Amino acid sequence: MATASEPVLAMPDEKTDVESQSKQPNIEIAEHEPQASASPNPDNLGLSDNTNVPKLSYPRLLWFFFYNFGLFAWGGPVAQIALIKDKLVVQDQWITLARFQRVFAVYQILPGPEAAELCMFFGCLSAGRVGGIVAGVAFALPGFVLMLLASHLYSLAGFENKYFNASFRALQPIVAAMILRATHKIADHSVRKHNSSKIDPFLVIAAICTAINMALRINIFISLALYGIFYTLLTHRLYIPAALLFIAQYVTYALYVVFKGIPSPVSLALGIAKTPSLINLFILGLVAGSLSFGGAYTAIPFVQVEAVLMGAWLPQRVFLDAIAVGNILPAPLVVFATFVGFQGAYLADGGAGALRNAFAGAVVITLGIFFPCFVFTIAGHELLEKLVRNKFLASFFDGLCGSVIGVIAVIAMQILKASVEGSLDRAREKPSGEAIAATAQVGPAAVLYMLALVVLYKFTNEYTALLLVVVGAVAGQFLFVD
Template sequence: MSQVEKKGDVESQTDAPAQPEIKEATSGTPSDDDDQGLDDNSKVPQMSYLKLFWFFFYNFGLFAWGGPVAQIALIKDKLVTKDKWITLPRFQRVFSVYQILPGPEAAELSSYLYTLAGFENKYFNASFRSLQPIVAAMILRATHKIAEHSVRKHDTKKVDPFLIVAAVCTAINCALRLNIFISLGLYGVLYMFIARRLWIPAGVIFVLQYVGYAIYVVFRGVPSPVSLALGVARTPSLIHLFVLGLVSGTLSFGGAYTAIPFVQVEAVLLGAWLPQSVFIDGIAIGNILPAPLVIFATFVGFQGAYLENGSVGNGFAGAVIITLGMFFPCFMFTIAGHNLLEKLVRNQFLASFFDGLCGSVIGVIAMIAAQILKASVEGTLDKVKDKTLAEAVTGTGQVGPAAVLYVLALAVLYKFTNKYAPLFLVIAGAVAGQFIFVD
């Protein structure tokens, strides 16, 4: 037998098993009952780079209205529930692992048009005033979608009361100004004890978090709103913006939502170089556009650098530099450390830790959703004292319509699940703002 024939036999032997695997990848349906998401049970079809790009662009980019929470909900619904690329337990485990990693989901620039429209343009501001409560409704609805599976047991599919407690208590801790990262780590460890039925250690840890908080309050007082601030961006210079992005990206455990309070405290509260109303508009833009929420940091960088000297070029430089800072931890941890992350996802000992952390993340996102709701409905009430009587009356009178818009938007999102519903709300809200909020 010739070498060519031998080589052909070897190739046919090695290639033979591959055909059933490809067929299974395109038609197989992984079962959630096969494992707890610890094995490589993915059934991902083989695609060309072009098809893969178009698939994600069309399904999760073009229609990702509502920011990263909506995007995650879309990914879960399409790839897990409908197409069955991976099982739900594995999706939850991967989601949990990536929540403990710093870094945003993605970024793009959009601040220039905002600046061109002008901060004092009443028509522009009216549309944004109308869109803010609508965006808040989108975030809450998407949070509910994610929570539907994040607080369930993998084996029985029943709601796990301990994961609900983790979510609720994390939200309460956020309201008490307890550091987010403490809650994430604490409830991950606590659920490890609960999963192993070690009730006494779990109970001790749960009680100690509030005992420790009470002791802190007695001796130091209630944590300040600027307790997260490190003072890395007291002025919006380019170097300060880069450091702000780098630190925010490094500390954004749980995704871009956990970076919101840190950027806010540095830019709005401590540095005071970015108005609160502009910051809220940045959050709205990050959720309105079909892009992940980290765009808000790019927006902050542009506005900060632009407001410093009025130069559009400096604004673009600030946007780019803060985005580079935000991206660096993301690429370093998720791409360079991919193999390590896969090991974490499939580690049986840490599985319960990630389940507890995932429940805790829901509490963080829910609290951020509540804060955005409050800010979007109240609008500029925080500045009423500095306005004339007529302006104060106008600002107060906008609260009612904003609340009505929120309720209506939430009703539409729950009634209509079509992917075009958020787009319709954005367009309708922008138009409605011209009739409701234009003086």
């Protein structure tokens, strides 16, 4: 029988932080916490230990996850995962703590929000694959509905109403501070060695060089794949091939520049959503969801590049507002995509059907961004665990996650610049009085950014981000209303 005094396997992959921020909550095992009664096979680590999982009907399962987790998913993924652990592992003892650690370690590596994936996992244990889908939907449903409502209200008041816009003008630098803080948290786990927790210089190199590659306008996917392979070669002590691969990327880039010139800014995108049609929005969500290693903060840069930079169908300020709204709702942060789909479809269609298309766009992009995590979870945890425990794949994911840090860091700085400057580019095209007013907003926005960053580093309470958003919305009325 497992006891609280027995050693519990530590999470083997502490690489990412969650959307609050990061993907790595502080899940510690206290000595007084109870264990489930069955004795797990040491080789299997308790994977078949389901003796305390209640068999719930689909309606009861839907209500259970909706009421216990969906309605109370405040505070970001760290708080969400802690809530799931406390209720299902510590209190109700559905599975052992050792098994929970193992399950969570697997979902760390896979794309998608872990809180939703954990709900699906427990739903599968209780009522099979259909139960997993039911549990995942129940967890995400409240946040999705609230985001739909927020998107609609924003479309009604957010574009022209000066009071509404003033609050969001203040929220933009605060959100930029949240992203920079999250980048630091994610990096703190993503560039460390698993066996010693020391910083791995090669993962730091992967992050820095990926950031350089973005400045050189090398496509994000090229860098992610390259540094995944690069770190895999280093892990297997194939130093010469790794060095040749590293050099080859810049030799190839130099040849490209000589014969075709410097890549354009849109070369960072895949070009899968040049217009916000329903099929394009679904594909955008699908690819973003498949890339969400490290949580929603990894999906943010990809969606931004496709929608704001290449497609140019979503203004930068609206994109920043989407992230701000996502931070205050009881939902996985990936629901920011719901806002993006709604506003993109709404702005693209100025006719009578704009609202109908907006709701459809919100739904399809949300389905796309959640689809990968549903597939990975429902497909079978045991198979996934075997795959991610493969040494070759594990080292590839390590290199990929190190590279992701460079991507997020660059996007964090780009969002910082855009949020502090505000609409300076647009103001320059208007009368001098409006340009002066827009320029005058830069100072207060910069101060808000610095204050938010200090608060985020000083206070680590799960509701800090929510309080910052509320205070920022109020402060905007005093700072940015003419």
